[in-house]
Amino acid sequence: MQALKVTCKVCGTEFDLPGDVMDGELTSCPTCxxxxxxKITKDSVTLEEFKGDVEDYGE
Ligand SMILES: [Zn+2]
Structure with missing residues (x-):
């Protein structure tokens, strides 16, 4: 499965998600x-801003 390209809504950076990324998975823009x-739908991948707690995620 090939990598999935998405665009950051904030800064416009294009970055790739792994081909095995799952719906509902958290990711973050490498730039900002x-x-x-x-959000994975039938044939597209979109990003929805995450507004919850992120204490267990990231660095
Ligand atoms: Zn960004």
Whole structure:
């Protein structure tokens, strides 16, 4: 499965998600650090800004 390209809504950076990323997984923009929840639909992948607690995620 090939990598999935997404675009940060905040800074416009394009970055790749692993091909095995799952719906609902957390990711963050490598440039500005904005956190996103990955939304996978039938044939597209979108990012939704994550607004919850992130204490267990990241660094
Ligand atoms: Zn960004």
């Amino acid at each position: 650090g904005t956190k996103y929840v990955v």
